[in-house]
Amino acid sequence: MAIFLNSDSKIVVQGMTGSEGMKHTQRMLDSGSAIVGGVNPKKAGQEVEFDGGVTVPVFGTVAEAMEKTGANVSVVFVPPKFAKDAVIEAVDAGMPLLVVITEGIAVRDTAEFFNYAKDKGTTRIIGPNCPGIISPGQSNAGITPANVSGPGKLGLVSKSGTLTYQMMYELRDIGFTTGLGIGGDPVIGTTHIDALEAFEKDPDTIGIVMIGEIGGDAEERAAAYIQENITKPVVGYVAGFTAPEGKTMGHAGAIVTGSSGTASAKKEALEAAGVKVGKTPSETANLMREIVKSLG
Structure with a gap:
């Protein structure tokens, strides 16, 4: 089992024929993903050869790609100024899962396409400005290196x-x-809470690791959700303990105002909900390792 993406996932890549699209389509193919098509109106009808003897057709629209291939996932590598149109096209086609890798999309554009997708009610968006989603040994939709880990029991x-x-x-x-990887922009599609809910329902996931960062209140809201709804053990890590107040750090959403959005405040909220929080990624991993051992 896995959440949102599995061995039955058929992926099309919007922007496949660009340099980033080509590079990461090859990596997705190498990791065993079923890439069934690319989308580029200017190159419709062409085919692209990838290493390993794989030939991927290019379609003019997402709707055509879905009709011809049965695709149920799209990964977006379209440049920022065209990303909103690409997302809306996929939503209009009824694409079930849309992974938006593109960074630098205007927040207004993201808000518009996210609300558009919400109103339509047929498409789950992951991102933007994210690494995507990987279910090791099954499928990889995005830019996560497939060789960092294998299939197992954690979410x-x-x-x-x-x-x-x-x-x-x-x-x-x-x-x-x-x-x-859900992305760190101020407006994103799939949230910590969405993922927590899905992992709670997945019978093969025995524990959940949640990584947050300074800025906003997503981690505090996730902590409240965990307290009310999650029965599986959760460990957490919050990036940004040394970040100065009022300064944007890394992601556009990582800005601290006053006491709101600080790493300490998030850590406190998570610990109050029964989440063990590590001070470093390695300590966080060890906390989860101890929990898994205790579960037998």
Whole structure:
């Protein structure tokens, strides 16, 4: 089992024929993902050859790609100024899962396409500005290196791309059902809470690692949700303990105002909800390792 992405997932790549799209489509193919098409109106009807003897057709629209291939996932590598149109096109086509890798999308654009998708009610958006989602041994939709970890028993949801990779590597001895990088922009599609809910329902996930960072109140809201709804053990890590107040750090959403959004405040909220919080990624991994041992 896994959440949102599994061995039945058929992926199309919007922006596949660009340099980033080509590079990461090859990596997704190498990790065993079923890439069934690319989307580029200017190159419709062409085919792209990838290493390993794989030929991927290019379609003019997402709707055509879905009709011809049965695709149920799209990964977006479209440049920021065209990203909103690409997302709306996929939503209009009824794409069930849309992974938006593109960074630098205007917050207004993200808010517009997220609300558009919410109103339609058929598409789950992951991102933007995220590494995507990987269910090791099954499928990889995004830019997460597939060799950092293998299949196992843990779920991971993270605001940070690099910390997603690090945590999966730190806990590679246990492995993951799914690792999900949700992105750190002020407006995102899938949230910590969405992932927590899905991992709680997944029978093969025995523990959940949650990585947050300074800014906003997503981690505090997740803590409240955990207290009320999650029965599985959760360990957490909050990036940004040394960040100065009032300064944007890394992600656009990582800005602290007053006492709101600080790493300490998030750590306190999570610990009050019964979440063990590590001071470093390695300490967080060890906390989860101890929990898994105790579960037998």
